[in-house]
């Protein structure tokens with residue numbers, strides 16, 4: 001088996017076998033495995049709430065830009081789609097015209113008792129051509145649409161990904177920004193595709209309505225109408241409504257799952273950029289371009305095979321509806337055929353002309369509902385236009401942490417002696433917080449020193465780490481790196497020179513190997529270095545023991561969807577089978593997760609790093625792992641400046657060059673272990689409490 005493949009083949013086999021027992025239906029559509037529970041049905045009524053109408057004026061430049069982007073991304077496929085849509089929209093009018101002609105001919109035949117065979121053949125042939133062309137057009141349009149969608153989605157999702165990836169933590173966490181970012185999606189699809197499909201659909205409907213109105217206007221000239229017969233026209237819509245209720249696989253409980261590695265990667269990367277939990281890691285690890293490159297590469301590899309769940313739904317829907325739609329067509333024409341036959345048999349019983357009947361029929365059923373649809377879609381179209389404007393504007397959302405322009409380090413000493421750090425009267429409050437997380441904090445750390453920050457929960461230890469990595473800017477005061485204000489330094493340089501392990505570290509929903517590799521985006525493919533970093537982080541042994549080793553996907557519920565009123569039992573029965581669970585849902589212990597996070601920090605190129613920041617790096621480690629880690633880190637002392645936040649007193653505090661004891665959001669004691677014990681203050685008190693446990 002290719003090392004990048006999940007064991008989905010054997011899983012599919014299993015699914016097929018189970019499906020043959022009638023437990024559920026299994027269908028493979030593109031990259032999707034779809035399961036439908038046939039034992040339970042539900043009939044959910046979907047409500048469509050029209051969006052509010054708003055002004056168009058300011059959105060026109062954005063619409064223009066959108067159209068030009070769509071044209072570039074869609075290319076020939078777009079032109080083909082528009083042409084097919086236009087033909088599709090005009091065919092009903094042509095068909096209506098010939099229906100009218102047919103009826104006129106029948107009427108003339110009745111009156112003159114003589115049939116014009118040439119005209120009859122001409123009309124019948126035209127009808128047949130219209131009918132075949134409509135089917136062919138629909139089929140071609142359907143096939144073309146999936147490629148078009150893939151192109152448009154690829155283009156616009158890249159823009160969305162970039163817009164998300166470039167934001168810093170405070171900006172990303174801003175509720176208003178979140179709401180704007182959220183508006184880039186409509187369900188499964190990006191605004192780029194949703195807007196285009198709506199625009200094409202709406203335009204097609206308008207063309208269809210206008211062309212048929214024209215034909216009708218032409219036909220109505222000199223005709224008498226009878227409203228009673230119009231009722232016959234409702235037979236078809238009624239039949240369709242009854243026929244559609246409660247049928248279709250998607251009305252059952254369902255589970256959809258994709259095992260395509262590239263698709264999972266696309267979803268995972270896109271999720272990382274949208275989820276606030278990953279923001280620290282993305283910003284601190286300079287991962288913005290890395291994620292974009294990976295996304296682009298996976299998207300390219302997947303090519304036109306990529307299909308959203310919505311696309312798979314449409315494919316299935318189209319195949320499901322093949323026969324019924326033919327029946328609907330027949331029923332739709334039944335009243336007309338019936339009256340035509342009646343006219344031929346007994347002309348005196350006909351209350352109105354057959355041409356009028358046709359006009360009434362079309363008017364009552366198709367055109368009225370079409371007009372209603374156009375009206376309803378017009379409103380949602382306007383809200384799509386607003387969404388397009390937002391879509392282009394989000395790329396300009398300014399970051400709250402403003403980039404500096406001085407390179408760092410100022411003098412290149414290969415980072416061998418670490419960075420000199422100084423906090424000068426620093427205060428800090430989180431955005432929207434009610435009180436300061438740090439108050440008037442001052443301290444300094446010399447190059448190569450080991451600093452440990454201790455204190456109770458919520459005293460500000462992690463906040464210092466976040467300010468040192470410039471995830472946030474301090475509210476007042478100054479932070480100096482090698483004598484320079486951190487705000488004047490290039491952010492990307494600061495992040496590259498800093499290795500950080502957050503307390504709330506996150507693993508990305510990609511493979512273990514890729515997670516570790518992200519420690520050095522430039523060299524993320526280097527298997528040797530990944531394995532070496534895993535060894536240093538203490539993760540190598542347990543990773544090697546996993547069936548998929550470094551290819552094991554972390555937290556990959558990506559690509560699994562469910563629907564229906566109670567899909568959980570189906571999910572449990574089918575998708576959570578042991579085989580699948582192993583491949584997509586690897587659960588690791590807290591300690592193992594922490595070892596992976598540590599491994600990522602060891603992936604960072606040694607020469608680049610001048611400052612190592614560790615927020616509770618051993619909280620989830622067992623004593624042996626903690627000791628081993630400490631030994632490895634101690635070897636770096638003197639080469640890198642290291643700042644730890646910790647609750648534990650032990651190896652770290654004893655070897656620290658400086659300990660900062662935090663209380664009430666400020667540093668209240670500072671010194672070495674021996675100095676602070678001699679001081680007999682708060683640090684000594686806390687140390688003695690812990691030490692007594694071992695007496």
Ligand SMILES: Nc1ncnc2c1ncn2[C@@H]1O[C@H](COP(=O)(O)OP(=O)(O)OP(=O)(O)O)[C@@H](O)[C@H]1O
Pocket residue numbers: 430431433436437455456457458459460461462463464503645
């Ligand atoms: N994102 C945030 N938004 C608002 N307030 C926050 C945020 N993160 C932390 N705080 C608050 O800032 C203060 C300092 O938090 P910080 O995480 O720095 O403490 P800590 O000493 O690291 O705590 P612990 O030992 O529990 O990790 C706390 O009062 C906390 O509630």
